[in-house]
Amino acid sequence: QEYLAVKIVVNQVGPNASPELTQLVKDSKVYLLAGTLRPETMYGQTCCFVSPKIDYGVFPTKKEGEYVVCTERAYQNMSYQDITPHRGVWDAKLVINGKELIGSEISSPISVVEKMHVLPMDTIIATKGTGVVTCVPSDSPDDYITVQDIRKKPEYYNVDPSWLPVDDVLVLRSAKYGDHTAKFLIEDLKIQSPKDKEKLALAKELAYKEGFYNGTVIIGPYNGMSVVEAKPKIRDDLVNAGEAFNYSEPEKPVVSRSG
Numbered sequence: 001q002e003y004l005a006v007k008i009v010v011n012q013v014g015p016n017a018s019p020e021l022t023q024l025v026k027d028s029k030v031y032l033l034a035g036t037l038r039p040e041t042m043y044g045q046t047c048c049f050v051s052p053k054i055d056y057g058v059f060p061t062k063k064e065g066e067y068v069v070c071t072e073r074a075y076q077n078m079s080y081q082d083i084t085p086h087r088g089v090w091d092a093k094l095v096i097n098g099k100e101l102i103g104s105e106i107s108s109p110i111s112v113v114e115k116m117h118v119l120p121m122d123t124i125i126a127t128k129g130t131g132v133v134t135c136v137p138s139d140s141p142d143d144y145i146t147v148q149d150i151r152k153k154p155e156y157y158n159v160d161p162s163w164l165p166v167d168d169v170l171v172l173r174s175a176k177y178g179d180h181t182a183k184f185l186i187e188d189l190k191i192q193s194p195k196d197k198e199k200l201a202l203a204k205e206l207a208y209k210e211g212f213y214n215g216t217v218i219i220g221p222y223n224g225m226s227v228v229e230a231k232p233k234i235r236d237d238l239v240n241a242g243e244a245f246n247y248s249e250p251e252k253p254v255v256s257r258s259g
């Protein structure tokens, strides 16, 4: 699986950050690394998700004074792909729980919304991607329903309502689902909560397929172009600007049955 890791700048830490993390963000450049398969939707980011159930590492990059936040597992993978300073070395400068990051003020490449915040997503899987998910509520049903749920009960999630994104930014058009694919599918499949796992998996698959094969970009420099055409261009632009990099995730290790 070939992911794009998007570098989201942490401008200011939130209220739960430890003194160590606060100091590090003051003294250095710290990026959240969001793993995505959909670079063409990056204009529509409205926040970034981490899981309060996952521990993350703050790891060094090849640039002095620059750090990235992701799961140890993800960084370990990267350490064999000539992305990190030392091959096969994955020592974290700092280990932090996702909770520490919530409420941080961030900004992400090509996002129309310039000032965003980190919010909690309980359904992030620790063993996939970087453990950091950039939120695109226009085209990701999981993101759409998660933001809605936080909006409904911010106290439960321990989220300051001022961190919530305002309007969704619409980035793709398709014949089947219009300009707001995620909203369409959430309503059509009557998905009520981020815990509706099976329906959300179906919504994700439908959104992926329609977006990729029949989607058109309706924003930014590739406005009017098909997703098939624009996707690699947007990916390359981000990589060339140093705002993202490609990395691959190995298939799950297979347990040998041969004995």
Ligand code: ZZB
Residues within 6 Å of the ligand: 035, 036, 037, 038, 041, 123, 124, 125, 126, 127, 128, 129, 130, 131, 132, 133, 134, 135, 136, 138, 139, 140, 141, 203, 204, 205, 207, 208
């Ligand atoms: C932005 C985005 C915009 C995404 C969209 C999807 C969609 P897959 O196919 O299952 O590998 N993601 C990444 N890592 C995780 C994780 N650890 N746990 C839960 N979700 C994760 O899914 C990869 C996509 O799932 C990634 O691409 C990321 O969200 C999220 F419009 O990034 B995506 C229809 C989906 N649309």
